[in-house]
Structure formats: C-alpha cells, structure tokens
Amino acid sequence: MRVFSRWVGIWVLVMVALSAACAADSELAISESQKDQLKALASNTRDRTGRERDALRRARAELLQVYSNYDLDEHKARAARDKVSAAQLNLLNIHLDNEIALRDILTSDQFQAFRNLMKRRMRDPQMLVLSPPEDAILDKLPDKQMLDLLGIPAEQRKRLEPASGNIKAIQGLRDSSKQLLDLYAAFDLDSAAARKLIGSIHRRQAYLLMLQHYRQKAIRQVLSEDQFQTLRQEIAKRIAEHQPRRERQRRR
Secondary structure, three states: OOOOOOOOEEOOOHHHHHHHHHHOHHHHOOOHHHHHHHHHHHHHHHHHHHHHHHHHHHHHHHHHHHHOOOOOOHHHHHHHHHHHHHHHHHHHHHHHHHHHHHHHHOOHHHHHHHHHHHHHHOOOOOOOEEOOHHHOHHHHOOOHHHHHHHOOOHHHHHHHOOOOHHHHHHHHHHHHHHHHHHHHOOOOOOHHHHHHHHHHHHHHHHHHHHHHHHHHHHHHHHOOHHHHHHHHHHHHHHHHHHOOHHHHHHHO
16 A cells, blocks of 8 residues: 555644745844844754654554554554654654744744744644544545445444544544644743643544554454455555645656
C-alpha cells in the first residue's frame, strides 16, 4: 500500500509568516537586528520541523508496512507507533519553542501586528490544525463497497467499524488544539499551560494510534488471508484515486 501521510499536530506556516514579517518593515517597525533574529528563527524552525516531518513520514510508512502484512508483528507495530508518537510530540514542542522565541524578539505591539499580518496571509485565520490520521481515507476503509466485494456478513461488519472512542478522542484533540492556538494568540504566553495542553494533545494522539491498532487486529480476526490481500489491493486503488495530481505525476 502507498503511504497516505496525515499527521496530527499543530503546524503554523512559520516560513511564510516570518518571511512576511521580515518584509513588512513599515507595518511591524522592526529593526535590522530583529529582522536578522526573525530570519534565524525561521531557518532554525524550518530545519527542525523538516527533520521531524521526515521522521514522521518514515515512521508512518514503517507502520503501514507492518499493517500491510496479514500476520501482524506486535513488536514491530509498537516500535513504529512509538516513532510516530515521538515525532508528533517533537513537532508540538518545536511549535512552542518557536512561539516562545518569537516573544523574545518582538514587542507586544509588534507581536500583535505580526499576528494580524499572518492572519491575512493564511487561508485559515485559526492557523492550521491538520486532520488526525483517523480522518484520513486509509482509516475510513474498508467501507461498505469493499465489504460487499469481500462478502462480509452484517454481524461481522460491526466488528470492523471504527471504535466508538474515535469520535470523542478526535473531538477532544481538536478542542485541546484550539485551546493551545488561543494561548499562542496572546503575547503573554503561559508556557506551563501550553505544555500541559501539549501533554493532553499528545496523549490523545497516542490513544488514537492505539485505537487504529485495535482496528487492524479486528480486520485480521474477521478476514481470511485471501480476503485481506484483496482488501489491500482495493485500498491501494482508492488511495491512488485520492492522491493529488501533482503527487501522482511525481511518482511516474
């Protein structure tokens, strides 16, 4: 199966926002020294985030590879989940580090002007909270069409439905993420409260990964190995259909 990469966490368009801040001298009234510090912060945040996003993609690919086998290796699955979880937490902490550093560079008025500038340059004024992996197509499958193809009876299908805790956990994740974004909107940042929310977000991330694992086990309890292989092929087709055109062209 191809990697359908969705990571949960809060990701601000740091490079876009800080580059805009550096260019907007008249609006932010920043000094040359501040401009240099902002550029250095943007570069550092970009590099750290890039490394963690790459680590997250590799970990998700590793986890997907484990789940592509009918015989589930619990040890490999746990190791891959741990890598995913570590990268998710690191991304959250990088964002917090960036927010703290930003306040060490800008004054309160400059910070507010910076936030206003960022809102205008981003499509979503609330910034970006990327969808949890459970919202991705891979975790919504197998769907009714696939189960019909596999000939799975109704009583068995109930075992393959997403866990009831998924919706509650995802909503809790979004609520905590929104609270964290609200904290970041104020110049007087309560870093202790932010770290507490990060802990809450990360625990939900880990819980959702575990629910995903339980569903993978249920799939193997319901499907035969032949049915599982057919399912793999159908999921691969569905993922390919939903990939952006640019991504499909790049893989050719």
